[in-house]
Amino acid sequence: MLTVSEDEADIRLDRYFRRHYPHVTQGALQKLCRTGQIRVDGRRVEAGTRLEPGQSVRVPPMPVATKPAPAAARVLDDRLAREIRKMVVYSDPQVIVLNKPSGLATQGGPGITQHIDMMLDGLREGDAPRPRLVHRLDKDTSGLLLLARTPGVAAKLSAAFRGRDVKKTYWAVTVGRPDPLSGEIDQPLARLGAGPGAIIVAADRNDEDAQSARTDYEVLDSAGRKFSWLRLSPLTGRTHQLRVHCESLGTPILGDPKYGADKAHVDGFADRLHLHARSLLLPHPAGGQLEVSANLPPHMRETFRALGFTAGSTPAPRRR
Incomplete structure (x- = not known):
């Protein structure tokens, strides 16, 4: 027993x-x-x-293990260990929060040789378990990524994400200005194709492959009608949801390599996705709530300066 x-x-x-x-x-x-x-x-x-x-x-009598013991985990390269430690914006005995840079994948896949998951040994403390990913961000999306220090904490946090108890706020720069300036995007999505080449498209509600997808949005500032700074709060968690929803408004995210076609690419601005996971508000596994925010990546800071958007200071992490 x-x-x-x-x-x-x-x-x-x-x-x-x-x-x-x-x-x-x-x-x-x-x-x-x-x-x-x-x-x-x-x-x-x-x-x-x-x-x-x-x-x-x-537990009944179990079969004897016939597989050889797994090899000892390799020691992480010092350079990668330093890189991931620089990403830490909050840490305590239960959780770690990173500010992931744009262009770095969360996990491995075809053609991906460096990613967050392979770097997690750099955050291990002594004989403690290897930290675990709780959710993912697209490779091109920057911002907050939540880790659990133990399997039990990972289970609690995963349950919070499943139960929609985690509030996620993203900032985006879009090409064009949405009309109206705030509201809820209720646009089902469907996947076309498979593997790395698959894309997500807006779907008809009667499509049997369609999945419900909802996003709250608000224009925080704009440069005329040419560019906008949006706050995005996903109410569901579909793949590429925010990117496709912005495209469905006719205002694709600036620099999006997959959605928005030529309209998303504007001369004079970094040709990188301008989507940033700005803040997380979640129930802390040890009680209370944790609120964390992340600084903008360099390419978005430069775009904010060029457009006259003022992000202000980033609040310090707060647990209450």
Whole structure:
């Protein structure tokens, strides 16, 4: 009998077993659940059941591991370790918050040789677990990226994101000025294609592949009708949602390499995506709320200066 610890709160049963018995396959685990050999507090459960602290997990005799022990984690290059430490804007015993630069991928993929996930060992402290990503940002999007120091904290934060308990605010510079100047974009989205070449498009509500997507927006300033500074708050979490929603208003995000076509690229301005994850407000795993903001990346600061937009100072992180 194993007892679920506080750090394992809200973790799925199959992930709990991968942590304690990494050699047991998903298929074997599901069979043990179906036959009632694995029980939680005496009850039959499914592999996707989420656990609570203090629960008792009945573990039947498990197969002996036949796979060799994993190799020791490689030591991260000093340069990469210094780079990721410079990104830290907030840190405590439960969470780390980074200000990710534009152009750096969150995770690996075809043709990606450097990304945040490969650099996380640079934030490990002593024998503590390797920090974990809780969510993602597009490669071209800069701004706040949340990490968990332990698997249990990661589970709590992931639950907060699923429950829409995390408020995310983005800043964007768009080509053109939306009309009206504020409101909610309620435009379903659909994916066309697969893999790195896939694109997201505005979809008809009756399209069976369409997913609901909603974004609050507000124009914070504008340079005539040519450019605007927008505050964007996604109410759903679809891939490329903010970028496609801005395009659907007829005001694509400046420098967007994928959406907006030629209109998004303007001579005299950096040809990079002007989308920045500015602030996060979330329930802290240890209680209360955490609010963090991030400075603009260099290319957006330059564009703000050129257009006369005044961002002001960045508030210090606050936990209350």
